Amino acid sequence: MSYDLMVFEPSRAPRERQKFIDWFDEQVKWLEDHEYNDPSVCSESLQRLYSKLSxxxxxMNVDDDIFEAMEEAGTENRLTDYSLGSAVIYAAFAYSVAKEAYTTIRNLAKKHKVGFFDVSSVEGEIVFPD
Known part of the structure; x- marks a missing residue:
């Protein structure tokens, strides 16, 4: 199990909750014609956020050497499974870093003026930038 969060390009997502959930369901079918490990497919604001977040x-899917180095340092729980789309970044974090991941990605979403979705929360908090 993982603690999953998503940031998204607000201009591409509907604001009404049920329409947003339907849009989210389409996004996570991963039907775009590219690999989902390349940040260059993301919008500029998502690319900037990903650069800081990573x-x-x-x-964990980019460089095999990083896993070994982090394992040796005892920080492998920080490795994150990302899926990078044109309008979304979906991140699956270890539960042991859930609070820090939530705070970090929520603050970065605000700073970079992108949306935030708490996928793993029962309430499924959806936040659009001001």
Whole structure:
């Protein structure tokens, strides 16, 4: 199990809750014609956010050497499974870092003016930038 959060390009997502959930369901079918490990497919604001986020929570799918280094340092719980789409970044974090991941990604979403969705929460908090 993982603690899952998503940030999204607000101009591409509907604001009404049920329509947003339907849109989310389409996004996570991963039907775009590209690999989902390349941040260059994301919007510019999502790329900037990913650059900062992956400094704190490295992408486990990019570099095999990083896993070994983090395992040796005892920080492998920070490795994160990302799926990078044109309008979304879906991140699956270890539960042991859930609070920090939530705070970090929520603050970065606000800073970079993108939306935030707490996928793992029962309430499924959806936040659009002001």
């Amino acid at each position: 400094e704190h929570f490295p992408n």
